[in-house]
Amino acid sequence: MSKDVKIDIQHITRVEGHGNIKIDVQSGELKECKLEIVEAPRFFEAMLKNRHYDESALITSRICGICSVGHVLGSLTASEDAFGIKISEQEKNLRCLMNIGEHYESHVLHIYFLAVPDFAGAKSVLPLVNTHKDVVVRALKLKKLGHEIGNMIGGRLIHPTAMRVKAMTKIPTPEILHDIIHRLEEAKTELKKDIGILKTFIIPNFERETEYISLYKYGEYAFLEGNIYSSDIGETSYKNYLDITNEYLVDHSTAKRAKHNRKSYMVGALARFNNNHQWLSEDAKTIAADLGLKAPCYNPYMITIAQFVELFHLADEGIKAAQSLLDNGVELENRKFTIKPGRGIGAVEVPRGILFHDYVYNDQGYIQKANCIIPTGQNLQNIEDDFRALVPTILDKSKEDISLMLEMLVRAYDPCISCSAHILNVEFE
Amino acid sequence: MSKPKVAFFDFASCEGCQLCVLDLHPEQLLDLLNVIDIVEFREAISEKADTFDIAIIEGSITRESDIPRLQKIRDKAKILIALGACAHIGGINALKNFQTKDEYQEAVYPTAPQKYETSHARAISEVVQVDAFIPGCPIDTNEFIKVVKNLVLGKKPGLPDYPVCMECKKNENVCVYELGMQCLGPVIRAGCDARCPSNGGYCFGCRGLITEPNLHSQKDIIQKYNLTYEKMMDKFKLFLERNKEVFPK
Numbered sequence: 233m234s235k236d237v238k239i240d241i242q243h244i245t246r247v248e249g250h251g252n253i254k255i256d257v258q259s260g261e262l263k264e265c266k267l268e269i270v271e272a273p274r275f276f277e278a279m280l281k282n283r284h285y286d287e288s289a290l291i292t293s294r295i296c297g298i299c300s301v302g303h304v305l306g307s308l309t310a311s312e313d314a315f316g317i318k319i320s321e322q323e324k325n326l327r328c329l330m331n332i333g334e335h336y337e338s339h340v341l342h343i344y345f346l347a348v349p350d351f352a353g354a355k356s357v358l359p360l361v362n363t364h365k366d367v368v369v370r371a372l373k374l375k376k377l378g379h380e381i382g383n384m385i386g387g388r389l390i391h392p393t394a395m396r397v398k399a400m401t402k403i404p405t406p407e408i409l410h411d412i413i414h415r416l417e418e419a420k421t422e423l424k425k426d427i428g429i430l431k432t433f434i435i436p437n438f439e440r441e442t443e444y445i446s447l448y449k450y451g452e453y454a455f456l457e458g459n460i461y462s463s464d465i466g467e468t469s470y471k472n473y474l475d476i477t478n479e480y481l482v483d484h485s486t487a488k489r490a491k492h493n494r495k496s497y498m499v500g501a502l503a504r505f506n507n508n509h510q511w512l513s514e515d516a517k518t519i520a521a522d523l524g525l526k527a528p529c530y531n532p533y534m535i536t537i538a539q540f541v542e543l544f545h546l547a548d549e550g551i552k553a554a555q556s557l558l559d560n561g562v563e564l565e566n567r568k569f570t571i572k573p574g575r576g577i578g579a580v581e582v583p584r585g586i587l588f589h590d591y592v593y594n595d596q597g598y599i600q601k602a603n604c605i606i607p608t609g610q611n612l613q614n615i616e617d618d619f620r621a622l623v624p625t626i627l628d629k630s631k632e633d634i635s636l637m638l639e640m641l642v643r644a645y646d647p648c649i650s651c652s653a654h655i656l657n658v659e660f661e
Numbered sequence: 662m663s664k665p666k667v668a669f670f671d672f673a674s675c676e677g678c679q680l681c682v683l684d685l686h687p688e689q690l691l692d693l694l695n696v697i698d699i700v701e702f703r704e705a706i707s708e709k710a711d712t713f714d715i716a717i718i719e720g721s722i723t724r725e726s727d728i729p730r731l732q733k734i735r736d737k738a739k740i741l742i743a744l745g746a747c748a749h750i751g752g753i754n755a756l757k758n759f760q761t762k763d764e765y766q767e768a769v770y771p772t773a774p775q776k777y778e779t780s781h782a783r784a785i786s787e788v789v790q791v792d793a794f795i796p797g798c799p800i801d802t803n804e805f806i807k808v809v810k811n812l813v814l815g816k817k818p819g820l821p822d823y824p825v826c827m828e829c830k831k832n833e834n835v836c837v838y839e840l841g842m843q844c845l846g847p848v849i850r851a852g853c854d855a856r857c858p859s860n861g862g863y864c865f866g867c868r869g870l871i872t873e874p875n876l877h878s879q880k881d882i883i884q885k886y887n888l889t890y891e892k893m894m895d896k897f898k899l900f901l902e903r904n905k906e907v908f909p910k
């Protein structure tokens with residue numbers, strides 16, 4: 233084949249943050265294949281130095297608007313790990329609701345605003361206001377539900393105000409909890425109306441098996457606590473997260489093969505689904521089967537479908553959490569605890585995958601050293617490896633079609649480049 | 662009259678403010694699209710515009726190489742609005758400015774500190790002229806709509822210029838100083854309905870100072886609640902590093 237294709241997409245649209253795609257094919261041979269990150273680094277780990285434990289979540293939530301609750305959860309978990317604090321059942325349930333609020337905001341934005349226009353052949357959700365008004369209205373309402381759960385439980389969804397080390401500083405009334413249950417049930421009904429549309433999506437037929445990494449807790453579709461699970465090597469303690477992520481960084485800078493014998497791994501909804509699908513709620517399982525999502529799934533374009541399935545599971549989890557709060561009564565917890573010097577690690581699942589916060593505190597509760605490893609950073613090499621596998625198989629298509637398929641692939645991962653910029657040395661040859 | 666064309670741009674930010682812009686009720690969105698035409702919004706649409714009347718900018722300037730892009734936007738826009746604390750006052754980005762460049766580069770990229778271009782974080786108004794701002798980290802969606810509509814109609818933005826404490830008292834909150842926390846409410850611009858102290862937190866100043874802050878009143882508070890001057894100033898560091906009244910350099 234003697235095909236030359238040069239693709240240079242500046243500032244990929246409909247993703248969080250700034251990234252460019254560069255592809256150069258000469259005489260059918262892939263010469264250059266890059267996903268460039270051009271976002272300005274913001275230096276959060278440096279900002280955390282000498283800040284008090286009560287500010288670590290406040291600061292890190294500003295790493296990313298769309299994952300802000302996730303950063304708060306990762307941050308609180310790390311501080312609690314350092315101080316040896318166990319949180320109450322009530323706190324777990326309230327955090328579970330905040331996490332659901334964030335996943336609704338994020339997954340709905342991704343599915344309806346970023347991905348659907350691709351499948352509908354539109355440039356954005358705006359023209360769909362005319363052609364698919366009911367879908368757009370539904371999407372706005374579902375996204376708003378996420379914000380409203382955030383407001384009711386945490387004071388606000390984006391950069392919540394009431395989430396603190398050990399316990400929330402605000403509690404919901406029974407009316408609010410009833411309202412949340414009612415609205416999550418309604419959300420499931422509304423989401424079901426769009427199954428038909430999702431079925432019309434022509435998902436590119438592309439598969440590349442990779443290593444899938446997620447949080448893991450036997451018996452749960454884990455989001456808020458657990459160990460790390462790799463589809464290649466099984467379970468690893470969350471304390472040893474550097475064994476997973478470091479290997480990956482070393483792999484980049486020295487070109488040595490990692491012991492997993494993989495260059496990259498995937499995190500996010502599809503990785504969670506592949507590793508933990510047996511613990512999805514019954515409804516979510518039914519929807520997955522209906523939409524043709526079966527574990528293990530090796531098609532990254534299916535991430536969007538996995539997110540849709542998760543929305544059902546999360547609604548069911550939220551209903552359970554709110555019901556448990558109603559059954560047991562909610563009261564404001566006393567936040568007293570003892571500060572201990574030392575290191576703490578938080579591992580949680582956020583919409584785009586597993587997130588790690590790692591802090592070292594002094595005896596006054598001030599941070600000496602911090603490290604945050606963000607899901608998109610972990611996915612970038614995997615996206616690029618997908619490019620390498622995909623491009624040679626689609627060279628017969630027009631340049632526009634190739635560009636669109638690559639952009640769609642990047643968007644499928646739902647990357648949050650604004651988060652990842654400050655943490656990772658992304659270097660593709 | 663044709664609808665003004667509005668374009669969104671972002672620099673160093675978390676994009677939380679743009680997400681708040683998208684957090685509209687369906688009616689609010691349709692209503693807004695009646696008065697403005699959104700021509701560029703990378704978060705949500707693929708189109709890129711060459712001309713626009715109103716530029717809405719999120720984020721701080723942290724690299725010299727971003728300045729020409731900002732200047733180009735300024736040249737094209739009739740009205741330029743700073744969206745959120747990062748753009749308005751430097752926000753959380755400017756917290757790193759308390760360290761030297763070497764310090765923060767080495768803390769984050771120990772193996773290659775100079776790999777990425779960076780410099781101190783600045784508010785947009787330190788680089789180009791800003792015609793209006795929408796404060797907050799993040800912004801308030803309703804306030805966003807209000808300010809944009811006012812500006813389209815040729816009116817003043819219509820932001821409050823009294824302290825958060827007033828809204829806080831109206832909400833009948835117990836002052837968090839009584840609970841052993843610190844709060845910047847006495848000198849910070851209201852308009853958020855005292856969001857943080859009303860929801861279990863304290864005000865850390867994300868909406869910036871009011872026009873005539875009584876910074877001396879903070880001294881009385883320090884005495885009354887047995888706080889040190891250092892502790893008090895430490896809270897101002899979170900969002901207000903760029904403010905010359907608080908941190909004269």
Ligand code: SF4
Nearest residue numbers: 675677745746747798
């Ligand atoms: S002001 Fe706050 S919410 Fe807005 S972009 Fe900056 S960090 Fe994000």
Ligand code: SF4
Nearest residue numbers: 826829836837844846
């Ligand atoms: S809590 Fe803060 S805003 Fe409220 S009255 Fe006290 S100082 Fe003012």
Ligand code: SF4
Nearest residue numbers: 853857864865866867
């Ligand atoms: S209370 Fe203070 S920190 Fe909170 S939103 Fe209002 S101005 Fe910002």
